[in-house]
Amino acid sequence: MWTSRRVQSFLTMLKGELRHMEDSASLRDALDACVFFSASMGRLGADFTSLLPPLFEEKMHFLVVHYWKEGANQLNETLKICREAG
Numbered sequence: 001m002w003t004s005r006r007v008q009s010f011l012t013m014l015k016g017e018l019r020h021m022e023d024s025a026s027l028r029d030a031l032d033a034c035v036f037f038s039a040s041m042g043r044l045g046a047d048f049t050s051l052l053p054p055l056f057e058e059k060m061h062f063l064v065v066h067y068w069k070e071g072a073n074q075l076n077e078t079l080k081i082c083r084e085a086g
Helices: 003-017 024-044 049-085
Strands: none
Touching: 003 024, 003 049, 024 049
8 A cells, every 4th residue: 555655646746747848858768767667666566657658648748739839830920921021
């Protein structure tokens, strides 16, 4: 029971810290470290690797959508300037 609470505490902390990540390279590094840690916890019977993807997928989706919208807006502005220039 103690181990389960510790894992849940770690996942809660991780979810809070993922909010501060602004690029996919940092996200990938954090995922690698978390997968290593969760696999290591498997030696104690507490492998929680399967609980990681939802946390990281949510943040990665946010990053992709954010940069996609930013790129689309820049393209729209560029095309607008080109149309106005003739």
